[in-house]
Amino acid sequence: MTGRIVKALSGFYYVFDYASGNIYACKARGVFRKKNVHPLVGDEAEFVVTHEHDREGNIEKILPRSSAMARPPVANCDLALLVTSVHTPDINFSLIDRYLVVLQHSGLTPVLVFSKSDLNTDSDEEEIRRVYGGSGFEIHFISTVEGSGIDELRGTIEHHVSTVAGPSGAGKSSLLNALTGKDELETSRVSEHTGRGRQTTRHTELVALSSDTFICDTPGFSTVFLPKIKETELRDYYPEFVKLQDGCRFRSCVHINEPSCAVKDAVESGGISRIRYENYCRSYDELKDINRRNFK
Numbered sequence: 001m002t003g004r005i006v007k008a009l010s011g012f013y014y015v016f017d018y019a020s021g022n023i024y025a026c027k028a029r030g031v032f033r034k035k036n037v038h039p040l041v042g043d044e045a046e047f048v049v050t051h052e053h054d055r056e057g058n059i060e061k062i063l064p065r066s067s068a069m070a071r072p073p074v075a076n077c078d079l080a081l082l083v084t085s086v087h088t089p090d091i092n093f094s095l096i097d098r099y100l101v102v103l104q105h106s107g108l109t110p111v112l113v114f115s116k117s118d119l120n121t122d123s124d125e126e127e128i129r130r131v132y133g134g135s136g137f138e139i140h141f142i143s144t145v146e147g148s149g150i151d152e153l154r155g156t157i158e159h160h161v162s163t164v165a166g167p168s169g170a171g172k173s174s175l176l177n178a179l180t181g182k183d184e185l186e187t188s189r190v191s192e193h194t195g196r197g198r199q200t201t202r203h204t205e206l207v208a209l210s211s212d213t214f215i216c217d218t219p220g221f222s223t224v225f226l227p228k229i230k231e232t233e234l235r236d237y238y239p240e241f242v243k244l245q246d247g248c249r250f251r252s253c254v255h256i257n258e259p260s261c262a263v264k265d266a267v268e269s270g271g272i273s274r275i276r277y278e279n280y281c282r283s284y285d286e287l288k289d290i291n292r293r294n295f296k
């Protein structure tokens with residue numbers, strides 16, 4: 001049988017069986033011993049059922065991973081819902097643009113989710129579309145208070161393993177609750193050992209929304225440092241720049257001081273958002289600085 005590990009706790013791996021939708025509590029001794037593989041939440045596993053009645057089994061094999069993140073520790077995630085509000089807290093374009101670089105560098109496809117749309121004016125949303133409309137990233141406006149935009153987002157994450165990222169107070173937990181139908185994912189659970197008190201350390205779980213749609217219940221990427229890349233690579237993380245770069249005179253153009261630069265021309269003519277471009281220049285300088293210091 002084949003399924004996906006949705007939880008790891010106290011030596012058991014909980015495997016969601018693709019065929020039945022049942023969850024089996026599995027041991028993975030053979031996998032450890034023979035292959036020295038440490039299964040992760042998100043891994044796809046071949047397993048055998050040892051006790052059908054108790055839904056217990058044994059993992060025989062971990063299928064090849066396409067990716068693995070550190071925080072939260074999840075394998076095979078491919079989409080990141082980047083949740084930010086326009087008001088309360090106020091939008092921070094520079095932070096969003098850094099997130100977009102970090103998420104792509106981690107191998108995730110970012111989806112821009114602007115939360116709390118019940119607080120937005122029409123002109124707020126027009127501005128967002130002016131800044132990100134050309135970026136190629138998918139844009140959603142949602143409100144968990146009004147329940148708007150949630151169904152469209154459900155369509156976007158279908159057939160994917162998604163994680164939620166974004167700054168504090170953006171509405172990540174509220175969105176997770178709306179998508180999973182669970183209440184208060186974030187409320188600390190009562191300790192199973194003592195039966196009292198509040199567990200502060202949480203374990204990461206994937207919630208199965210269908211047999212091939214999973215979402216990680218622990219928001220990730222709470223801090224965003226630019227990845228360790230060369231400053232000349234940064235341009236590759238701005239899809240709207242990549243689209244135009246063949247029009248630059250120099251193939252190595254980083255769109256800053258070079259003459260005949262199609263990206264700079266597009267900023268002047270309004271085809272590329274000046275906000276995006278200025279954030280790019282700032283991050284470029286920052287990376288250049290870091291790389292120069294590390295080289296000395």
Ligand SMILES: Nc1nc2c(ncn2[C@@H]2O[C@H](COP(=O)(O)OP(=O)(O)OP(=O)(O)O)[C@@H](O)[C@H]2O)c(=O)[nH]1
Nearest residue numbers: 116117118143144145167168169170171172173174
């Ligand atoms: N007006 C409005 N408020 C919302 C909406 N969604 C969430 N909020 C409020 O925004 C605040 C933060 O929401 P959370 O879901 O806890 O945000 P979070 O991103 O998980 O926050 P952290 O745990 O700090 O990272 C709460 O007071 C929510 O009630 C929304 O759609 N509209």
Ligand SMILES: [Zn+2]
Nearest residue numbers: 248253255261
């Ligand atoms: Zn250029």
